[in-house]
Amino acid sequence: MPAAAAALTMAGRAHVDERPVYLDNAATTAVDPRVAAAMAECLTEEGVYGNPSSSTHRYGREAAQCVEAARHEVAALIGAAPDCIVFTSGATEASNLALLGTARANADRRRHLVSARTEHRATLDPLRQLEREGFTTSWVETDGAGRVTPAALRAALRPDTLLVSLMHVNNETGAVQDIAAFGALCREAGVLFHCDLAQAVGKLPTTGAAAWVDFGSFTAHKIHGPKGIGALYVSPAARPWLRPVTFGGGQERGLRSGTLPTHQIAGFGRACALAAAEGAADAERMAALRAALWEALRQLPGVLLNGPAEGGSPAILNLSFEGVEGESLVTALTDVAVSTGSACSSASGEPSYVLRALGRDTGLAQSSLRFSLGRYTSRRDIERAADAVCRAVTRLRSVAP
């Protein structure tokens, strides 16, 4: 092996005996042991394993009590009344219910929807389905940091607008939207407002959310709860506008049929209670770690920040690395688990549509990495990640023509 080439190999890297640093918490988080314990109490014969709908016996009533206690904890995180919470399988189902359920129930009255191309696919795909069903969508432009301005939203509203769907925190860039302003605008215009809150809860103060939105989608597994459980907040004013999209049992006030998964809901409730109690401290710690990671990586030449320089999510840092192909970069990062905007890593086979919508060219969208922090991210993790990224970027640039 040539000496120069030998220097390029990853041999001799540190920490080979450790698990990779996990910086993909915007994708999902590890379940908090306190949440796991709450879930375990609902699984075995000694626990609360009854069907919450079986009110004729004690097992069912205990399970129903457990579900309702969790509903209070989930509702409190967004400042809602408990009876406004509809449990779903996650934020994707919650958004589908809000968008499809509202649009189909009001198709004979209004057929215009408003959203942005930087939304999550859990919003974009139902909207595309509604377009196939005869609805039209106006796509509001974002600024360079990925935020929709209230003025742009106001300009998109029409007399026949039924619903606006805009997220609180962008899942790729961490851009934070002014949903209080959006909510006020929509209310003034008599338009329903759906908000994807999935990346906001547990990271930002969200106890005011229920006052601003008509529908709010969020999920447990982004806040150290279990996968497979989420919720749709439905405001009392919006409830008459919503119809179910699934049928078979009439649970959740008829809006989401199906046996309630007591253990998932108990875990969701516990995760929300922990987020309410510890979220502010977690966010402060994550913000400091995010700043440290950005400070370390910006020492590399050709590193671009995707998203707002200030005021973004404390948990998300999205960067593009000039002269490096994204899939190779993420492959070289054997010691760090992150997401990339590279086409090969996306379900669509296209580079990040969010970064493209923000004006990044294909190459920079391809070369992006999203670092997302969580409750268990440590300073040591950040140092390891920064070191690994610097080595990988330097190595890949050195083999490029």
Next chain:
Amino acid sequence: MTAAADGYGRDLDPLSPLTREQFTRLDRAGRFDAPGAGGVRIVSGEAGREALGTRVRFELRVDGERVLEARFQAYGCPHTLAVANWLAGEFAGRRRDALLPGAPADWAVRFEVPVPKLGRLLVVEDALRACLANWPGPVQ
């Protein structure tokens, strides 16, 4: 961490072991500093564009009709870098008229390159053909 498979027995690692091994090594990456003594010379060729996702450059240190050693430089996905690294190691001792060890379709099979990425191997082949174009054959 151990290798994982899906419910159909397919490996969940998107890269084959050979691809991962070559990508991790990249021991043929770089350029030659000088041709060397006597009639030894360096021929090079490149193809592709970074904006399109793949750019590859090969350098061959040749003595007359025979390759002594090869190097490559590449911007691209792991499959591109792995195949280029492997090819650069295959050229030593090969003659000009039999430089390529097979065709892109053969490399794709060897490295288990997914069908949507076959075009990237054509860029690798184009870079090698550019090398051959810059390596004049014997005067007839």
